[in-house]
Amino acid sequence: MELSTEMISEKMENFLKLCKKNKVKITPQRIEIFKALAATDEHPGVDEIYNRIRLIMPNVSKDTVYRTLALFEEMGAAIKVEQLCERVRYDADVTEHQHFLCERCGGIKDFHFSGLRKLFKENDLSEVGEVKSMVLQLRGTCKDCLNNN
Amino acid sequence: MELSTEMISEKMENFLKLCKKNKVKITPQRIEIFKALAATDEHPGVDEIYNRIRLIMPNVSKDTVYRTLALFEEMGAAIKVEQLCERVRYDADVTEHQHFLCERCGGIKDFHFSGLRKLFKENDLSEVGEVKSMVLQLRGTCKDCLNNN
DNA sequence: TCTTAATTAAGAATTAATACTATTTAGGTT
DNA sequence: AACCTAAATAGTATTAATTCTTAATTAAGA
Helix, strand or coil: CECCHHHHHHHHHHHHHHHHHCCCCCCHHHHHHHHHHHCECCCCEHHHHHHHHHHHCCCCCHHHHHHHHHHHHHHCCCEECCCCCCCCEEECCCCCCEEEEECCCCCEEEECCCCHHHHHHHCCCCCCEEEEEEEEEEEEEEHHHHHCC | CECCHHHHHHHHHHHHHHHHHCCCCCCHHHHHHHHHHHCECCCCEHHHHHHHHHHHCCCCCHHHHHHHHHHHHHHCCCEECCCCCCCCEEECCCCCCEEEEECCCCCEEEECCCCHHHHHHHCCCCCCEEEEEEEEEEEEEEHHHHHCC
């Protein structure tokens, strides 16, 4: 679903303010990339943005798209859809539990979060679709890292 | 933290049963890889397993480690730590919301889940560490896919 | 022991993401 | 309005995770 023009221009104004606040140069590339991102609710990836931008600016490099999107996140103009774990990692514990990722040491600790199922029943998700699984992950600093510092 | 020997051999027995149940051949590589995985609670990645196995079997290929871990997941002998999103994706909506990933079309829909903060207060996570952020993602089939089929 | 489909090692191929470098440009300053 | 400089960009190279290919090996049932 594409968003309305008014909606987008409002977002664009806000974006330009954010750029000035952050002393970030307003370039045609940045404007087009933001416009492409703000015009959709499809949570596009780098390639989708890149392909769209190339129609208007045939010479943008993919590197620019990567850099620009990362910049938008830093500025608070966009968020990255959570990738909970950069690399594939495995766990021989197949019972139900949740994962805590330590941002300092990169380790993962298991924990049990109670009340999730109950909460799940209380929220009506039929408008979204048929939910098959749910993932809850936490991030922060693990106890070991807190103690060793 | 390494797990106790009894613990591991119990897991190993269960693993061998699973192999037979799934008509999967029991190879020395699979045994060693499972042993390495079951012996730790560190949620190792492919490289960690690979390096450990090479000490015992200097010729295993990384490809075998990849294949074997994926097989373990299929068999139900291990789980993959949730990677919520294979590729980087962005969202211009920076307000608090959750994501629903459609397994059929690959799309992402936004939704709002209420009661999370309350639940968060009710769970004591001080034993794990200092929590800075929390991610809740759902997976399933989105409404559009359900309707178009 | 024999047979065969499954598994493997080794290395090539693929692909997302990042880094490098020479060139260009936004935007403050004359 | 032209000028200056740090920031940004295009184009290309590189890195690193994962997957694929192929020929050789092997587990396990007959």
